[in-house]
Amino acid sequence: MEKSVSPDLLTDTLTRTLAAGTPLLLGTLGEICAERGGVINLGVEGMMAAGAVAGFGTAMATGSPWAGLAAAIAAGAGLALVHACLSVTLKANQIVSGIALTMLGLGLSGVWGKPFVGTPLSARFTSVEIPLLSDLPVLGPALFQRDPVFYLTVALAAGLAFFLRSTRWGLILSTVGENPLAADSAGIPVSLVRYSAVVFGGALAGMAGGYLSLVYVPSWIEGMTAGRGWIIIGLTIFAGWEPWKAVLGSLLFGGIDVTQYLFQAAVPPNFLKSLPYAATLLALMTGSKNASGTAAPPAALAVPYRPGER
Amino acid sequence: MLEFIPRPAPSAAARVRTTLGALLAGLGLAALAFLFMGVDPVKALASILAGSFLSPYGLGETVTKAIPLILAGIGLSLAFTGRLWNIGAEGQLLAGATAATAAALLIKDSLPSFLTIPLLFAAGGVGGAALALLAGWLKTRWRVNEVIATLMLNYICAEFVQYLIYGPWKGPTQSGFPYTDNFAASAVLPVLGATRIHWPTLLLALAAAVGAWVLLNRTRFGFELRAMGGNPDAAAYAGMDSSRTTLVVLALSGGLAGLAGVGEVAGIHQHLTYPWAVSSGYGYAAIIVAWVAALNPLLAVPSGLFLGGIMVGGDAIQISMGLPAAAISLFNGLLLLSLMAGEFFLTYRPRWRRA
């Protein structure tokens, strides 16, 4: 068996894995950011859907995939702003608010996207070849001849990891998520930090949606997010709120997405389609075992901050 | 400067005022959304109302759609009271529908109706409960967050139903459509007159509302559930077994959604069909039902009727005004968001103060 795997198939599998993993990684990075700040946003599915349709519509209208990506980011960020307002300012239940946001996002995307159904995307990203590296066998085509958003995502992952670990703002963010009272008493504007984290997280979720409709598929169909937003919530826990572990998790789940194509002949398609969902549950089951150690959620996750009350 | 002062305890009247205000605000936002879609909001809202509550046919449809919403909404009210975020009513409803279909296909016409129908409900209740218990087991044994567990099971369930209707359960008599064979006449629920109101399920829903209210407010289980939801640490301190309470309430919650699924297959479709046809988002809309009802099972009845009306009205404007089906999800999202925002004004009182 081993020997019959051609380099082409290997390259192809890797390419598809990375393509499927990219939106997952983007969304997970965004959710990590929001949750490290102490706000859980279950509206990822809705923000992604809104991002997907906004990205597609704008790219079609302007002819520029970059404009589309910007619109996707704006759509995700805009919806996240609603969640931030509810959960930070109005101290609403973050779980239910996130679900409401999902309904809103899926609804908006369905309404806006109706005219786009079945239209192929005319404005696409051209792939960028990294000199020298792209000539590597197997890895070259899979890693270094890709759309620019892929590189951007990798850079974002590295950037966020560095941001959280080694910068003043990263320290502030994680203090706000661990002990908002301590942050407040150090003179840090807790609400502003939380707003920023949630909106930035939403921007990445929107970008993830944009990746789906601009690069991955590329077209618009209703329900194209297909539960990826929820898988992202699971991945955030699985990654223990660490960006670099999110990279591993996204690769894993990107791979699971691709196995669907590999086993098409042998297994009923509905079972294959269930695979990512079942894998999410499995990942969280295994994750819980080592969660007793370091990978505990931010101490103030989903707890609204109420200063000056008793 | 605008300040917000915490209120000690909101009165029932304040609760009603706030909920109504929030619903009105939600409708206002929806009207704005219609405006952006290029639809006359007054006309749209009027035709929602006309389509759902103001015509005999619409009213019948509203009640029909309210049945699964009330059942699932009661279940979610119970689960949410215990701070268990069961978002899986959609999947549990499908599991109930599937289990009832299995029973119906097995029994065929071998038993009289008065035996078959209770058996279908029993099977559906067990089916829904089993799926919810799976999520409960994942939570209590493996510490898997129940939001994700129940949601993932929704997707898995939908895929499984499709597998069944395209594969092993595909009915030879359905001329190629991916449905199971139709239920035997003895397995079909009776309806009221010319409507589609399958009254046995409606009665079940009303009984469940009363039963759940009693359970919540008058029994030891409800007492422990409220304690667990109010303060899980105190519940543990007081010697309550939160794992057991979690499993029981999830089973109840899933079981009620399962019953709703039985009503849909045995009362409406009379066969198992596409998952999105069996439940047009009832499981998610039931979250709003529970929230509008302030998690009170009795209030889930009017709240379910209200949401049922919105779903029927949504269908009506889809046809009359050419709006996409997603408009209803948008509408629901706006409603739930306004309710969430309204909650704030229950616990905080705005006050103007000179800086």
Added chain:
Amino acid sequence: MPRIESLELRGISKEFNGVFANEDISLMVRSGSVLALLGENGAGKTTLMNILYGLYAPDQGEILINGRPVRVTGPADAIRLGIGMVHQHFMLVPRHTVAENAALGLEGAPFLRPAAWAAGRIREFSDRYGMAVRPEAPVWQLSAGEQQKVEIVKALLKGAELLILDEPTSVLTDDEASELFAVIRRMTGEGKSVIFISHKLDEVLAVSSSVAVLRKGRLAATLPSKGASKAELARLMTGQREITAASRPPASSHAASRPAALEVSSLSVRSDLGLPAVRSLSFSLAAGEIIGVAGVSGNGQRELAEALTGLRPVEAGTVTVAGAPAARLSPRGLRDLGVRHIPEERVRLGVVSAMSVADNSVLSCGGDPRFFRGWFLDGAAIRRHAEEIIDCYGIKTPSADSRTGNLSGGNIQKLILGRETEGTPSVIIASHPTYGLDIGAAEFVRSRLIAKAAEGSAVLLISEELEEVLRLSDRVAVMYEGSFAAVLANEGLDRARLMLLMAGSKEAPGRA
């Protein structure tokens, strides 16, 4: 940073839910002086300081620095003005290191690697003030005393000219406390000023230059420390009330002959962070006996109480209650054996705030047939029970149906006490039962525990107040680093010796 020559509070008032926490309070602190803010728990000291630090907005009144009114709308303003605060509950992130905690909100911290920069500053400062602090240590590994040092260094690094210390000695050993006083003197020597919140008369007189006494949210008096007497301060703190102090009748000599209600042998328990918190602890508690566990908090008292009540797994060792093995039992199983628990964190553990007083009065009663008929609640019986507790304990609540969260801490404590001491429990684990109560309520709680012991309950009293332990206990156990440094009969005990034991000095093991 401008020097604070004088800081003045003028006419400060603040109310919570219609009750004045502070009413028309005016105070003044000058450069180089220490103002002690004295008062019972609940007198409004912390609220006043939280207003000064910008955490609460006052309803009325103003703050003046060097004679000019200033606006303090948040801690950021306070820090900018040179006000620093060390809270009673430390504002630290346990998962972060000392340096990371200090880097937060520190002006001049670089954007990149702020913790490394802060570590350098900390070393500088800790040398100057003679406080040893390790910047790289994660905070969760530090003792309470070390955490307090971190808080002080944090405040000084931010350039605090006036430092507010909220009950700073409550978590310290005597040695650590004198180290703190030395730091305070060094600060005032540099012209900084300190506001020192306390309810302990001795230390107030030892360290302050003037004393402001608060009583029930009002300023009772301001007076220079020099020449002030403890008796006078105590009178100002408590008002003119006569307090009949509950005290134990001379140690019941026959207690030892009674059967052991609770026997603990080689008990080991881990903390939340998986570190050993209770280490191979053994003791035996007889029916009708009160053992008082004295010690600085954080020496395993909490974990001991939680293990004995089934809230925390027992790592090793045996526990028997009235002869029955109890180390592996759930909270329910222990309650069925007659173990009751007055928890340390009342509102977090003892009640469900959103439920009614009546519901909470039977919260831990399991399926007690007096209140439950099979699966159903007996609403009338529960209400009667609650009303009995309300009457008997003088709980201030509009009715038994009121939301428990609206009650004050003292009233919640009485409700818990009423529930947990009902009947004759075999064992009562009382953790800090009078913490935060006014003197009257505290005396009531104490007399209640004594009465229960007289009726035959075995009481394990865990308390930080040595006075309380000495007054109630038949035997005194001193807890240090997870085990009992000594268990001593409560006869003619030398307080200085107990203090030494609490601070960890060794002596020959006492009889257990």
